Amino acid sequence: MSQKGDGSDQPDQPLSASVPKPVGSEPSHPAAVAVASALRTFAATISKQQERQSDVIDVFASAMKELNAELQKTRARAYALETRLHDTEGRLEYLERMVAALGRQGWVQ
Numbered sequence: 001m002s003q004k005g006d007g008s009d010q011p012d013q014p015l016s017a018s019v020p021k022p023v024g025s026e027p028s029h030p031a032a033v034a035v036a037s038a039l040r041t042f043a044a045t046i047s048k049q050q051e052r053q054s055d056v057i058d059v060f061a062s063a064m065k066e067l068n069a070e071l072q073k074t075r076a077r078a079y080a081l082e083t084r085l086h087d088t089e090g091r092l093e094y095l096e097r098m099v100a101a102l103g104r105q106g107w108v109q
Contacts, residue, residue: 102108 099108
């Protein structure tokens with residue numbers, strides 16, 4: 001009788017029956033076959049998901065690089081425009097002073 005206390009009427013199996021079989025040997029019990037199949041399917045699914053995530057990460061990294069390059073171009077354009085604006089404002093101030101001076105001399109009304 002079983003000493004496990006589970007109420008089964010089957011005799012105790014020897015200790016060697018509880019030792020797992022080496023990797024690669026096919027299990028003979030239908031439940032073991034189903035579990036092994038489920039584990040293989042699970043491992044394949046995890047592998048596919050890992051590949052997809054890797055692809056998503058690659059696409060994201062590429063998009064971030066492109067965005068960074070576009071941001072750098074935009075910053076350079078903005079800096080160039082600000083510089084031109086500052087130079088133009090300086091020239092306008094000079095022209096205003098010249099027109100005011102010409103006006104004081106009577107050349108411009």
